[in-house]
Amino acid sequence: MSTPTVDVNQNGNVKTEDTLCTLAEFEECDFSKLLEKPPRILNMERQRSLDERSLSDLSIGISPRLSARATDINTSRIFEPLDFICSPVGRRSGFNTPRSQTGFEPHPMVAEAWDALRRSLVYFRGQPVGTIAALDNSEEKLNYDQVFVRDFVPSGLAFLMNGEPEIVKNFILKTLRLQSWEKKIDRFQLGEGVMPASFKVLHDPVRNNETLMADFGESAIGRVAPVDSGFWWIILLRAYTKSTGDTSLAELPECQKGMRLILSLCLSEGFDTFPTLLCADGCCMIDRRMGVYGYPIEIQALFFMALRCALLLLKQDDEGKEFIERIVKRLHALSFHMRSYFWLDLKQLNDIYRYKTEEYSHTALNKFNVMPDSLPEWIFDFMPVRGGYFIGNVSPARMDFRWFCLGNCIAILSSLATPEQSTAIMDLIESRWEELVGEMPLKVCYPAIENHEWRITTGCDPKNTRWSYHNGGSWPVLLWLLTAACVKTGRPQIARRALEIAETRLLKDNWPEYYDGKLGRYIGKQSRKVQTWSIAGYLVAKMLLEDPSHLGMIALEEDKQMKPLLRRSNSWTL
Ligand code: GLC
Numbered sequence: 002m003s004t005p006t007v008d009v010n011q012n013g014n015v016k017t018e019d020t021l022c023t024l025a026e027f028e029e030c031d032f033s034k035l036l037e038k039p040p041r042i043l044n045m046e047r048q049r050s051l052d053e054r055s056l057s058d059l060s061i062g063i064s065p066r067l068s069a070r071a072t073d074i075n076t077s078r079i080f081e082p083l084d085f086i087c088s089p090v091g092r093r094s095g096f097n098t099p100r101s102q103t104g105f106e107p108h109p110m111v112a113e114a115w116d117a118l119r120r121s122l123v124y125f126r127g128q129p130v131g132t133i134a135a136l137d138n139s140e141e142k143l144n145y146d147q148v149f150v151r152d153f154v155p156s157g158l159a160f161l162m163n164g165e166p167e168i169v170k171n172f173i174l175k176t177l178r179l180q181s182w183e184k185k186i187d188r189f190q191l192g193e194g195v196m197p198a199s200f201k202v203l204h205d206p207v208r209n210n211e212t213l214m215a216d217f218g219e220s221a222i223g224r225v226a227p228v229d230s231g232f233w234w235i236i237l238l239r240a241y242t243k244s245t246g247d248t249s250l251a252e253l254p255e256c257q258k259g260m261r262l263i264l265s266l267c268l269s270e271g272f273d274t275f276p277t278l279l280c281a282d283g284c285c286m287i288d289r290r291m292g293v294y295g296y297p298i299e300i301q302a303l304f305f306m307a308l309r310c311a312l313l314l315l316k317q318d319d320e321g322k323e324f325i326e327r328i329v330k331r332l333h334a335l336s337f338h339m340r341s342y343f344w345l346d347l348k349q350l351n352d353i354y355r356y357k358t359e360e361y362s363h364t365a366l367n368k369f370n371v372m373p374d375s376l377p378e379w380i381f382d383f384m385p386v387r388g389g390y391f392i393g394n395v396s397p398a399r400m401d402f403r404w405f406c407l408g409n410c411i412a413i414l415s416s417l418a419t420p421e422q423s424t425a426i427m428d429l430i431e432s433r434w435e436e437l438v439g440e441m442p443l444k445v446c447y448p449a450i451e452n453h454e455w456r457i458t459t460g461c462d463p464k465n466t467r468w469s470y471h472n473g474g475s476w477p478v479l480l481w482l483l484t485a486a487c488v489k490t491g492r493p494q495i496a497r498r499a500l501e502i503a504e505t506r507l508l509k510d511n512w513p514e515y516y517d518g519k520l521g522r523y524i525g526k527q528s529r530k531v532q533t534w535s536i537a538g539y540l541v542a543k544m545l546l547e548d549p550s551h552l553g554m555i556a557l558e559e560d561k562q563m564k565p566l567l568r569r570s571n572s573w574t575l
Contacts, residue, residue, distance in 0.1 A: 107543070108504060108543070110504055110507065110508045110539070111540065111543055113508055114508075114512075114536045114537075114539055114540050115540065117136070117512065117531060117533075117536045118132065118156060118159060118533065118536050118537055118540065120136060121133045121136055121156070121531075121533040121536070122168070123148050123202055124202070125171075125175065125202050125211055125213065126211050128167075128171050129167070129168040129171060130148070130168070130171045130172055130175045130202075131148030131153050131156075131168075131171075131172050131175070131200070132148060132152070132153055132156040132533045132537070133145070133146055133147070133148060133533060134146070134147060134148070134149050134152050134199070134529075134532070134533060134534070135514065135529035135530070135531055135532045135533060136531040136533070137529040137530045137531050137532070139530065140527075140529055140530075144199060144216065144220070144221075145529055146201065147199035147200060147201045147216065148172075148199060148200050148201070149198060149199040150176060150196060150197060150198065150199065150227065150229075150230040150233055150234060151198075151227070151229055151230065151233050151285075151286060152199075152478075152533060152534045153172055153237075154233050154236070154237055154534075155478060155481050155534050155537035155538045155540075155541050156533060156534070156537040157169040157172060157237050157240070157241075158237075158240060158481070158537070158541045158551075158554070158555060159537045159540045159541050159544065161240060161241060161244040161245070161554060162244070162541065162544045162545075162548075162551045162554075163544070166241060166244065166245045166247070169237065169240075169241045170241060170250055172237075173234070173237065173238055173241065173250065173256070174250075175200070175213065176196060176197065176200070176234060177234075177255060177256065177259045178213075179196070179197050179200055179213065179215040180193075180194065180195070180196050180197070180259055180262065181193075182215060182217075184217045184219070185219070186217075186218065186219045186224060191217055191218070191226055192262075192265075192266045193262050193265075193266075194231060194259075194261075194262030194263045194264070194265055194266040195217050195218075195226050195227075195230075195231065195266065196217075196227070196230035196231040196234050196263065197215035197216055197217050197227070197230060198216050198217065198218060198221055198226075198227040198230055198288075199215070199216050200213050200214060200215040200216070201213070201214045201215075201216075202214075221288065222283075222288070222289060223282075223283045223288070223289060223290065225281050225282070225283045225284050225288065226284065227284060227285065227288070228267075228278070228280050228284040228285060228300050229284065229285040229286065229299065229300060229303055231263035231266070231267075231307070232263075232300075232303040232304060232306065232307035233303070233307075234259075234263070235260060235263060235307040235310050235311050235314070236303070236306055236307055236310050236555075238250070238251055238256065238260075238310070238314060239251075239310035239313060239314055239554075240554040240555055242314065243553055243554045244551075244553075244554040251314045252316065256314075257315065257316055257318075257320075257321065260311055260314060260315060260324075261315075261320060261321075261324055263307070263311075264308075264311060264324050264327075264328070267304060268324070268327050268328070268331060275296065275338060276331055276334035276335040276337075276338050277296040277301050277304075277335065277338060277339070277395075278296065278300055278301065278304050279295065279296060280293075280294060280295065280296070280297055280300050281294055282294035284297075284300065285297065285299045285300055285303075285407075286299060286407055286445070287299070287445065287446075287471040289459070289462060289464065289465060289471060290458075290459055290460050290462060291446075291458065291459060291462075291465060291471050291472065292401065292450070292458040292459070293393065293394065293401075293405075295394045295395075295396045295399070295401075296394050296395060296396055297393065297394055297405070297408070298343060298391050298392065298393050298394065298405050298408030298409070298412075299405055299407050299408040299411070300408075301335070301339060301343070301408065301417075302339075302391070302407075302408040302409075302411035302412045302415060302417055303408075303411055304335070305332065305335055305336065305339070305411075305412075305415050305417045306411055306414065306415035306417070306557065308328050308331060308332050308335070309332065309415055309416075309557050309560075310557070311324070311328060312325060312328050312329070312332075315328075332560075335417075336417060339391065339412075339417055340417075340418075340419065340422065342368070342369070342395050343391040343392055343395055344389060344390075344391060344392075344422060345384070345389055345390060345391070345392050345402065346384070346388065346389030346425060347384055347385075347386055347389075349389070350376075350380065350381075350384050352366075353367075353371060353373060353376065353400075354373050354376060355373070356371060356372075356373050358370055358371075358372055358373075369395060369396065369397050369398060369399075369400070370397065370398050371398055371399070371400050372398065375398070375399075375400070376402070377402055379448055380402045383404075383433065383436070383447075383448075385428065385429055385432035385433065387425070387428045387432065388425050388426070388428035388429030388431075388432055388433075389422065389425040389426065389428075389429060390404055390409050390425070390426050390429050391408060391409055391412050391417075391418070391422075391426075392404075393405050393408075393446070403446050403447060403448070404429075404437070404444075404446060404447040405445070405446045406437070406443050406444060406445055406446065406476075406479050406482065406483070407445070407479065407482060409426050409486075410479070410482035410483060410485065410486040411482070412426070413426060413427075413485075413486040413489055413490060414482075414485055414486060414489060414555055414556045414557070415556075415557050416556075416557050416558060416559040416560065419559065420559065423486070423489070423490050424490060426486070426490075427486070427487065427490045427492050427495060430483070430495060431495060433447075435520070436448075438498075438499055438502065438521075439475065439519070439520035439521045439522070440502065440516075440518075440520040440521050440522045441475040441477065441502065441503065441506065441516040441520075441521035441522070442475065442477065442479065442480050442483065442499040442500075442502060442503055442521075443475060443476060443477075443479040443480060443483055443499065444473060444474070444475055444476075444521070445471055445473070445474055445475070445476045445479065445515075446471070446472075446473060447473060448473055449467035449468045449469075449472045449473030449519075450467065450472060450473075451466075451467040455467060455472070459472065464526075464527060466526075468517055468518050468519050469515075469517040469525060469526055470515055470517075470525060470526070470527070470528075473519075474515040474516060474517055474521075474525055475515060475516040475517075475518075475521030476514070476515045476516075476535075477503055477507055477512070477513070477515075477516075477532075477535040477538055477539065478532075478534040478535050478537075478538035479538065480496075480499060480500065480503060480538045480539060480542040481537075481538040481539075481541035481542045481545070482538075483495070483496055483499055483542070484496035484499075484500070484541070484542035484545045484546060485541075485545055485552060485555055485556060488545055488546070488549045488552050489552060489556050493546055493549070496542060496545075496546060497546060500539075500542055500543070500546070503539065507535065507539060510524055510530075511530040511531055512530060512531050512532055512535045512536050512539075513525060513528040513529070513530055513532060513535065514528045514529040514530075514532035514535060515528050516528070
């Protein structure tokens with residue numbers, strides 16, 4: 002069959018053409034085999050509309066004739082792999098919760114986890130609007146009594162997977178209202194689109210009233226605005242839409258506007274020579290100074306995923322169309338940049354080791370003038386013969402070779418990583434199991450920095466000493482991301498192994514926020530207990546393994562249109 006496609010050449014010019022879409026392409030990645038479950042086709046009709054809009058379906062500049070044909074072609078695309086794993090409305094996961102309906106015998110921890118998750122619910126004027134970061138009363142609260150946008154994502158996914166979408170809808174709408182607040186730090190006004198890091202419900206017993214209070218970074222340690230919040234918000238909106246089939250939420254004019262405001266912030270033009278997003282230290286999950294300033298992989302991967310989700314959710318009205326066009330161009334440039342310059346495997350490492358420096362002009366191989374002497378000792382042992390990963394950061398004369406879990410898992414889920422790269426990331430996790438999983442999944446980054454480097458990089462941060470917290474600590478919440486990546490790459494046994502390890506301790510230790518030590522053996526020095534995203538992360542991981550069809554709400558299939566571009570590139574080695 003012939004499909005109209007939108008292609009963007011390396012200069013970013015959009016053009017349309019007819020290409021052949023063969024059966025072989027559909028067979029390229031056989032999800033039904035990988036996911037060990039027969040495909041369900043039942044609910045496909047309703048789900049289709051959302052997932053159909055790939056780069057190739059867009060009617061930017063497509064003639065009415067082609068647009069009309071695109072609709073027909075959409076129908077033929079229902080057999081794309083991720084459509085097999087769409088999640089019907091109100092599906093239950095059979096866990097031992099008040100909603101449980103099947104006879105499935107879950108791990109005893111699951112019921113405990115659901116109870117704890119429900120206890121963490123935060124209500125605003127009678128409606129659940131989020132989950133508190135931690136229910137630990139033994140420690141100073143700081144801001145752990147707030148609903149964090151990033152922390153809510155695994156909670157939201159758990160509720161969606163359990164057929165309880167209302168809370169996610171409430172959360173989306175409440176945070177959207179917060180976005181429209183005027184945001185100021187001292188006398189400086191933040192961009193309109195910034196989403197809060199967290200919010201809190203304030204009760205006024207005198208007036209018997211409730212109000213919301215949000216933090217956009219103006220109260221946060223370090224006063225950094227969360228770049229990730231807006232991206233997570235878009236990703237969660239797409240998960241909600243995909244899992245419920247209810248497109249009306251995303252179609253609300255205020256949701257469309259909210260998305261456009263977020264996109265305006267990250268698609269604005271400036272002095273950038275790279276398509277990646279320049280960030281301050283501490284603007285994401287790692288919300289303290291940890292040397293992640295510049296172009297951190299976590300933000301780049303979330304940026305890519307949020308752009309792809311926005312592409313599916315934006316309406317093709319006058320305002321939407323303009324953004325769609327900008328997104329398409331940015332996605333092409335971003336995937337090219339990330340796949341070429343952030344990717345590290347044995348061959349690439351060896352190339353950098355032998356780099357010439359001080360090369361001038363566009364023929365330079367060592368484009369960022371990286372000094373081979375800046376390669377850290379540990380990387381030579383860490384890099385397995387088979388495997389690879391996206392490194393932490395790339396900027397002029399600076400490559401941060403550390404492994405960061407969240408960014409790599411999101412790269413797999415969003416298909417920023419090619420299928421080959423995704424497999425390589427999983428290979429690396431398997432070969433470096435002791436280092437990355439050890440006795441408690443999962444290292445937020447590897448390795449830890451210590452001594453002089455720790456002093457310079459963290460500014461002598463006593464919370465981020467070596468192998469603790471953000472500096473090589475082990476975070477159970479990352480289990481859901483690992484599991485989703487495992488399911489997407491057809492390696493569920495890796496996730497099972499990690500979960501078994503977690504199950505020996507998580508409940509006994511009362512759901513710590515993080516663990517310390519090279520192997521993650523010790524409950525973190527200042528770790529909160531009853532940390533909600535540790536609980537929700539565990540539940541999401543369990544539900545994904547029990548029913549891999551849930552993957553559809555948090556994963557995006559590779560866009561075939563990106564491939565040929567990359568194959569043309571000289572620097573592409575895979
Ligand atoms: C810590 C984490 C941050 C998280 C917050 C609430 O500050 O670094 O990622 O959102 O706690 O759990």
